[in-house]
Amino acid sequence: MTATRSSRWLIGTGLALLCAVWIYPFLWLVSGSLKTNPEIFGKGLNLLPEAPVWENYSRAWSEVGFSSYMLNTVLITLGTVALVIMRSALAGYVLGRYDFVGKKVLIGVFLVTFFLPEGYTIIPVTQLTDQLGLLNSHLGVVLGLGAGGHAAATLLYAGFFRTIPKDLEESARMDGAGPLTVFFRIMLPLAKPITVSVFILQFLAAWNAYLLPLVFTLSHPELRTLAVGMSAFVGENDTDWAGMAAAAVLSLAPVVAVFVVLQRQFVESLAGAVKQ
C-alpha cells in the first residue's frame, strides 16, 4: 500500500515538473509582455515583473497594426470555417446516405489527395487566385484555405449521416418536404456533434495558417493575418521585445480561449477522428 502510494506521488511529481517545463514558454511570454525592454533579458529567470507595464499592450495594439491584423484573422477564420462546414456537411450527407453515379470516383479522389502537403499546391493555388482576381482580398484567402482539401471533414460527416435511420427523412418527404428542407431542418441539427468537431479543427487550422496567407498578402501588408503580421513585425522591429511579447500574447489569446471553453469537445473530436 505505501509502495503504491509513494510511486503515485513520484509519478505525480514527475508529471508536474514536466508540465511546468512544458508551459514555461507561455509563462515567460506573459511575464515578458509586462516587463520593460531592458528587464526582459536583464532580470534573469525571474518571472515576476517589477511593475507590470500595461503600455506594452496598447503599443502592440495600436502601433504594430494589430487591430487590423486581428480583424483580418477573425474574418478569414470565420469565413473559412463557415465554408468548410457548409460544403462538407452537404457533401457528407449525400455521400453517407445515397448511392449515385460518380460516388466511387469522388471518394477515390478524396483518398488520393487526403495527405497532400500544402507546399505542393501553393504555386498553382496562387496562380489560380491571381487569375480569378482574388489575390490580395479576404475572399481569396478564405477560398484558398477552405475551398479545397479537408476531405477529413467530409468523411466525418459522411460517417455520421450513414448511422441515422432512413425512416426519419422518409416520413418528412411524405409530408412534402424537399431535400434542402430535410437537410437544413432535420439532418444538419442532428449532426451538431460533428459540426462542433469540424468547427474546432477548422478554427484552429485557419487561425494558425501561415504559408498561404503569407504568400497571398506579400504585396498587401494591410491584409496580413496575425500569424503573418507577427513575424513581419520582428523583421521590421527587432528591439522592442516587450511589445513583441505583448503582441504574441494578444494573438495567441483568442485561440487559447476557444480551447479552454471547448476543451472537452476538442479532445473528444480528436480522439474520435483517430478511433475511426
Place this chain on the structure above:
Amino acid sequence: MTVTTEAPVRQKAPAPAPKRRTVWRRMRDDWWIYLFLLPTVVGYGLYTVYPLVASWWYAFLDWPGFADVGTFIGFANFELLWADDLFWNSFRNSLVFLAIAVPLRVGLALLLAIVLNRRSTPFRGLFRTLLFLPVVTTGAIVGVVFTLILDAGGPVNLALVKSALVDSPVDFLGSSGMSLYSVIGVWVWKWLGITLIYWLAALQTIPNELYEAARIDGAGNWKEFRYVTLPLLLPFLVVITLIDMVGALNVFDLVMTLTGGGPAFSSEVVEVYIYRTAFGATVPQLGYASAAAVLFGLLTMALAIAQALGIRAARRAMA
C-alpha cells in the same frame, strides 16, 4: 484519422433491382444530389485537383515569376534540379526531420499516454490539458517567441549556464550544426500533445478485462505492456505515425520563423526551398519550384503508399 471508406452498408443485394434505370435517368432523378455536391466538387476541383495536375505542367515550364505564361522546356527543370545541391540539401533536411522528429514525437507521446492512462495517476486531466496547450497555438508566433527563449541571453541558456551544464550560451538557432535539431525540438514540443490524445484514445479501446485476465495470469507491468498493450496498439501505431509524418512535412511556419532555413541553409526543408524559389527570390522561378514540389509530392506519395501497405499488413496480422 484513418479513412473509413467502405461503401455504406448495402442492405439490398444488387441482383433484384426493382427497376433498372439508365445512368442518365439516374443522374436526372438525382439532380438534387449533385446540387448538394456542387460546392465541394467546384472547390475541391479548383483548389485541390487542379493544383495537383497543374504542378506537373508547371514543372515543365521555364516560368520566371510575374511573366504571364511560361515556355515549355521539357525536362530541363528536372535536370537542373538533379544537379542542385541546395535542393538535395533541403531534401536531406526534410528526411532527417522525418527520421528524428517523428519517432521522438510518437514514442514520447506513447510513454506519457501510458502513464496518463493509469487510474492511479493523479491530476490526469490537468496534465493532459497542459501538455496539449502548445498544439492550439499559432506555429508562426510560437517560432518567433522561441527565437527569444533560445536566444543567447534567453531563459534556456540562462538556466543552462547557471546550473553549470554548459560554460557559454549555446547558439541553438544560429549555428549550422544545431539549427535543424533545435527546430525539431520545438516541433516535438508543439505537437506532442495531439499525438498524446491519439494514443490515449487508442489505449481506451483496450478492454479492461484483458488487463484483469493478464493480472490473474500473474503478468507484471512490463509483461502486461509487452503482451497485451503493445500488440493491440500496433494498428494505431501505423496510423498515428502516418499522421505525424504528414505533419513533419508541413513545418514551414516553424522553420521560417525560427531560422528562416538558415544559417547557411542548414535547416532549410523542402517547403522552405519551394517558397524561396517561387516567392522569396528576386527572380521567382515558378516552373523550377514546381519541379521541386513535384519531386517532393512523389516522396510523400511513396510514404503514404508504404504506410497503407503497412496498415493492411498490420490488420491482417490482427485478424
